[in-house]
Amino acid sequence: MEKTSNFSWIFDTITNHTLDIIAIIDQNRRVRFTTPLFFEMFGVKPEDLQKLDIFDRVHPDDRDWLMGRHRRVIATGKKSSSEYRVIDKDGEIRHLECKTTPIPDTEDNLTVVAIRDITDRKKMENELQQRKNRYEVLQKSLKSFSQDLSTVMKVTDLEERLLKEVKTVITGSEPEMIILNQKTKSRFPELEPSLPLGKIEQVGKNIVIKIGERKGSPYILLLNGSSIYETMDSIWLETLVCYTVMVFENLNVIENLMNQLEEALQSNETPQWVLRLLFNLQEQQRQNLSSDLHDTVLQEQIDLYRRLEALLNRNEIDEGIKIQLKGIEQGLLDTIHQIRMTCNELRPPLLRELGLERALENLFEYTQVSSTFKIAFHSENTGGLSLNEELTIGIYRIVQELLNNAAKHSKAAMLNFKISKQDTLRLEYSDDGVGFDATKLSPSFNNMGLSSMRQRVQSLNGDIEFYSQQNHGLRVLIDFPIIGF
Incomplete structure (x- = not known):
């Protein structure tokens, strides 16, 4: 019991x-x-x-x-x-x-x-799922927005795209872009031009974010302050604004550059930054072409040569045919040599690895083999000199142009090159050729490739002077600032 x-x-x-x-x-x-x-x-x-x-x-x-x-x-x-x-x-x-x-x-x-x-657990699971779904929506929004920015070319397009994204993602945000000037200041007296760039600020009942400035007027994104209450949404908005600020600044830079370019075109002068950009693009295209030639055409020619060489070693081939094949083999060798030389001209060998002086020595040796003139090269006080790639390739191309000009026009027997370090980096050239009347040169002259040479020097912030008289050869002095390179 x-x-x-x-x-x-x-x-x-x-x-x-x-x-x-x-x-x-x-x-x-x-x-x-x-x-x-x-x-x-x-x-x-x-x-x-x-x-x-x-x-x-x-x-x-x-x-x-x-x-x-x-x-x-x-x-x-x-x-x-x-x-x-x-x-x-x-x-x-x-x-x-x-x-x-x-x-x-x-x-x-x-x-x-x-x-x-399990009601509390279900509420937590549902909340977590909602947060996950919200996170995916925000991530998808940022991806789509960043991709669309690549096609935006005007501030008005950027403004329209930003307002559309905020209105779609943040319910009740009622976004508006305010260009703060005398007209809008009376409508929004609480807004200040000194707002920090790209930062979310609470002003009264509104959220305000300064996107940038254009023509002296701040551009401010204004939202309903009660629409942002989740940390996740705030982070999304900060990221969206960060993208927008960068594109806004880039559009301003592009607009300023276009204005400079327009002014330069009206005055028949090409700005230094344009020349620099064009020459850099030119070098990039040369490198790409050199790589393509080396990796495709040259390799195909080498493969053909090896197959032809193997064919010539076969005993059953008639001697007459072998003689013809040997002629083709020699033609292939000449083609392979020419492609290699073209690749070397497009992308100078040893320029990056061994520096400017060694690359120039190789260039002079190769040029002198097929030329009627002799070349003398000297360097002075250049030990330990370190130049960046842009200046190095620029000087190399200028020397190439001087050699081409001498071969085509100078009728010279002797060419002299000298590189020295003083307050500037100086490149000196002289020859004993036919020369020309230097007093007739103008900034827009385009004879003998000297115009391209002057533009390249200008793009590198250098100075170039030509000294010549009829039948008294040509002397060229080029100075580059060492600071900045």
């Missing part, structure tokens, strides 16, 4: 203090027994259990499949687990996790149901 009393005390303790609802349900869906939490959740009295169909408390959208699950548990005798929704005594939706276990050999096919309230 005492043992039974102990078990009754343990059962009562579990029944009254368990955090789960434990119920016994019969095949007619009537509650035979349940723990107190059931009455607390659904507001049912113990005397009303016999009249209660437990599935009446299940959410209508989940009721049919849950009743079907109950029938299957009874039919199969196998336990089952599921999640579903119910309506509690206050009319609120709760999420429950249910584990149903059939009791074998009972008259009314009783089942034990353990029910746990």
Whole structure:
């Protein structure tokens, strides 16, 4: 008797203090027994259990499949687990996790149901899913916006695209771009030109962000302040603004450059930055062409040469045919040599690896082999001199132009080159050729390639002077500033 009393005390303790609802349900869906939490959740009295169909408390959208699950548990005798929704005594939706276990050999096919309230967990899961979905929306927005910016060429287009993105992504933001000037200042007296660039600021009921300045007027993005309340949205907006600020600044730079270019065209002068850009693009194209020739045409010619060489070593080929094939072989060798020389001219060998002086020595040696003139080259006080790639290739191209000019026009027997370091880096050239009347040269002259040479010197911020008379040769002095290179 005492043992039974102990078990009754343990059962009562579990029944009254368990955090789960434990119920016994019969095949007619009537509650035979349940723990107190059931009455607390659904507001049912113990005397009303016999009249209660437990599935009446299940959410209508989940009721049919849950009743079907109950029938299957009874039919199969196998336990089952599921999640579903119910309506509690206050009319609120709760999420429950249910584990149903059939009791074998009972008259009314009783089942034990353990029910746990997982509403808080579901809310957390739903919130996490919503945040994940929101994050994906914001990421997709940034990707699309950044891609579209590559096609934006005007500030008005940038403004339109920015307002469209903010309005689409941030509900109720009511975005507006304000160009702060005398006219708009009266409408927005709280806005200040000194706002920090690209920073989110709260001014009154509005969020304001300075995008940039154009023609002395600040461009300010204005939003409804209550529309941004999530940290994730603030980070998105900061990133979006960062993209916009960079493009805004770039458009300003492009506009200023276009204005400079227009002024230069009207005055028939080419700005230094334009020349520098053109020569750099030219060098890039030469490097690309050299790589293409080396990696495709040259390799194909070498392959043909090797196959022809292997064919000539076969004994069954007639001697007459071999003689003809040897002529073709020599022609291939000449073509391979010419392609290699073209590649070397397009991208000078050793220029990067060994420096300007060694590259010039190789150029002079190669040029003198096929020329009627002699070349003397001297350097002075250039030990330890370090030049950047742009100046190095620029001087190399100028020397090439002087050599080409001498070969085509000078009729000289002797060419002299000298590089020296003084306050500037000086390149000196002289020859004993036919010369020309230097007094007739003008900034727009275009004879003998000297115009291109002058433009290249100008692009490198250097100075060039030509000294020549008829039948008294040519002397060229070029000075480059060392600072900045």
